Amino acid sequence: MKIAFIGLGNMGEPMASNLANAGYEVYAYDVMKQKTISAEKKGCIKKESLKSAVKGVDFVVTMLPEGRHVKEAYLTKEGIVNNASPGTILIECSTIDVETTKKVGEVALCKDLFMIDCPVSGGTSGAVNSTLTFMVGGNSETLKLSLPLLNVMGKKIVHMGELGSGQAAKACNNMLLGISMIALGEAFTLADKLGLDQKKLFQISSEGSGMSWAMLNHLPVSGIVDTAASNNNFKAGFAAHMMLKDLTLALSAADSTNFKCPIGSLTKSLYEKFVKSGGGSLDYSAIIKLINGTHK
Template sequence: TVLRVAFIGLGNMGGPMAANLVKAGHEVVGVDLSEEARAAFQAAGGQVATSAVEAVRDVQAVVTMLPAGKHVRAVYTGADGILAHAPKGTLFIDSSTIDVDSSRDVAKAASEAGMDMVDAPVSGGIVGAANGTLTFMVGGPDAAFERAKPLLDIMGASIVHAGDAGAGQAAKICNNMLLGISMIGTCEAFVLAEKLGLDPQKLYDISSKSSGQCWSLTSYCPIPGPVPTSPANNEYKPGFAAPMMLKDLLLAEEAADSSGANTPMGEKAARLYEEYCNNGGENVDFSGIIHLLRKSG
């Protein structure tokens, strides 16, 4: 069935995701503060509205793809929020990557307003958004997940129900904290090998078949050569830019603080990515942190 959907946040990710809903035949009304983003969505066949409140008045579903928790809180809650203006029973999908506490607070407000809501952050980047091959990590009640799934299937290739409200965000930041730590560890091993006069290709050949094996080494190797598709072979162009990794590490740190988890390596990874982003890494793939590690030896 054709749904009327409001899509709020037509940026690098939201724009192509909303366009895929249009392509699948849904009636999509897009909202963004940026005129450029609205124009691009119109060119892709979407309708646009000037305010979120106006856009949600007669919809069955709403997708949001906004920068951070404060934007999501502002758009959803309060007298001017979309929860107060959408029809009762509307399905809300927040695909922004935000802090777990904001995600749970907004989900609670949605449930109190008589709405179905899931958090559904993504991995896969702008290529995944354009191709409809994103991975969605979803948190929320079973009934809301079942309603969201057909829409998520259009925008993604892999849809995982991770648990209750906030579980999607939790899964995303736990995974990306592990990724940040493992990337730094992989870079450190190559830097040490260089200092010891060990051929990096030999380290790769050995570790890729030994206990040091990990995704950062064998799928996304931070030195050119061993894995031809990794950004290291393309002047460290992103890929997954260092500031995005920093964002996720800071969210992990915030979640660790508020839940009382001890994550010393995650904190150290956040400090190193902070330093890298302030010293040349702002437009570089996150594997480029090997340059910082080489310098500070």
């Protein structure tokens, strides 16, 4: 079975290499040539163009930064829709807006290409360890045919509904994640100012009612959680500017339903301030630096 994997960033490269290691023939392409070379070293087959990558494959998996990149990859003359063979299944894993997802899916269907949207949760560690959660929108039969690939890249697949439902679920999930990180930053900063031992606070809260996934995996205080970016000067696994993008998507989705999200809006404003002041390339957990006053 032949798979084209488009987008080889922090998430895409390990996802592609896991497919290759599982025995699939994976054609890898990224606009940044060095990323394609890196994927080749991890078992993928390097392709020099998007057009050549998608020719004659059974599946196309995309993991791209924003909606504009997805439109470019799918809808241009040299893109996926105009060059993939009829019957190809498109697995769109980027985190983008629902409107773009539906538009691309509709255009693809006119060419007998079948798309599901499959944004993920679990971060770079989930991508590396094949423990991602996929939130899927689209036709159930297309999902069924895609399950062998998704099961290689992740451990949980949830069918949320029609095309675009995966993106809607991801928007809600990441708004919750952003809010959780702000709360963690405030609580652990307050603990420090009150003279509490932050490790002991973690011992209590990580097994109590204040526990969250963000706390157990991405605690913004160093020396407590092994997988936390705070141990490595907040080197980004999931960058703050990407969190801001996802919060913007979530609030845009809320606006489309005339629903107000006051806590989500406040979270977005804090990340916006952090990104504008130079923190965008740091991990999203580095927002604690804005909260505790150490960000300069």
